[in-house]
Amino acid sequence: MRPSRPRGGPTMRPCSLAAHDAAPTLNGSCSASSAAHKLMRWRRGLLALALVVLALAVLASHARAGDATFGPVHEVLGETTAPVDLQLADLDGDGDLDLVSTSEDLGRVIWYENVDGQGQLVENTLLHVEDNPAYMGLSVAIADMDGDTDPDVLSSMTTQFSWYENRGLHSGAFGLELPVSPYIPFHCFSLFPADIDGDGDLDVAYGTTVEVGWYQNLDGRGTFGPAIPQATGMFYNRSVVAADLDSDGDLDLLVATYVDRTISWFENGGGGRFGPQQIITDAAYGARCVVAADLDGDLDLDVLCATAQGDRVMWFENRSGLAWFSDARVIGLDVDGATSVVAADLDLDGDLDVLVASAGDDSVSWYENQDGRALFSARRVLLATASRASVVRTGDLDGDGDLDVILGATGDDQILWIENLLLP
DSSP: OOOOOOSSSOOOOOOOOOGGGSOOOTTSOOOHHHHHHHHHHHHHHHHHHHHHHHHHHHHHHHHHHHTOOEEEEEEOBSOOOSEEEEEEEOSSSSSSOEEEEEESGGGOEEEEEESSSSSOEEEEEEEEOOSSTTOOEEEEEEEOSSSSSSOEEEEEESSOEEEEEEOSTTTOOEEEEEEEESOOSSOEEEEEEEOSSSSSSOEEEEEESSEEEEEEESSSSSOEEEEEEEEESOOOEEEEEEEOSSSSSSOEEEEEETTTTEEEEEEEOSTTOEEEEEEEESOOTTEEEEEEEOSSSSSSOEEEEEETTTTEEEEEOEETTTTEEOSOEEEESOOSSEEEEEEEOTTOSSSOEEEEEETTTTEEEEEOBSSSSSOBOOOEEEESOOTTEEEEEEEOTTSSSSOEEEEEETTTTEEEEEEEOSOO
16 A cells, blocks of 8 residues: 555744855845745745646656557468467567467467568568368467577477477577477467576476476476476366466466366465465356456556456456455456456556457457556457457557557458557
8 A cells, every 4th residue: 555645735844044054145144034934935936846747747647548549450461370379579689579479270380570670570480380280279488498598489289389499699590399298188278488496497387178287497498307287187277377476486376277267376385396276266257368467556466367258357456465366356247258368558657457359259458457556447449350359469569669469360360460559
């Protein structure tokens, strides 16, 4: 809780001026009483000026926030088919954001280069494609898996989980596919690179059809050990996130489980040794996506989720930062078949807004965080023609300092981005 401000102006206490405190006058003389009076007026004037400056700054911030608008819709050029996941990063080291996608159709993994720094995304390299049409791409991530400071690409297929080394220092030239696990008996829906064991390199958390666990990066160079299951018998773990929910300095696991309709977490006791499942809610019908983010500005991580069957976007407050979560607080009940959710400062007012994709109504929408404490606006639709919108992300694609919106639409085989016009 922020400390309350004292009402009224500052309390002025009597003061007596010593000889060295008296300000000189034009005639070179001044009585103590007149000097004190002038000093008091000067202090009051300075305080009034400071209050005016502060008020103008607040008004400017609110005006800027209220002016958040979105403009042209741009199409990403390439052989895009049924995109189900997207990630953004500067793959070639030229200072702008590029894109990686994976698709249901033949498990394609493609990176698209931002060729002009203004958001013109053009297909550069097909990193992976399957011969068997039964194989689908499910998830993609970007992270430095081998410790050489450039971003590598990870992807999960129907039965395989691999990574692709960025070969040259910030060149964007990728090597051959390197299996993390040569065979996964169940669909790997979600992967999340993070330092699970606290040894300074990036491991990978995963969620499959029936299991949640992680792979340890054994040498910091992308050599992985066998899967370390954390929980089995959880059905359709569609989203897994590693985040410090209990503020103890290590990364816990946060999971959205579709069939079980649960949002739950596993406490990391240190070194990747996890405790039992702790259920935040068992009423997340068709849980598709979960995010850890500070929505109410109290410096701990809350939980945000979207449900495909319940058609809800909701959040759970982290009380006291110790992972004691509130009941569900609904942000929106008007999204039909939510598939993806993101927390991002779209209006640049210093707090996190909520962005959601929904396949049932072919839409991408956002909810403004109006007070920085998770008081959200009504739904604002950015695009209502994204056929079976499957995924949404944010990033400054055109380099103008605000966050644009990028999305995948499986029904149209399209990747699109919507320009944020907040900053010119």
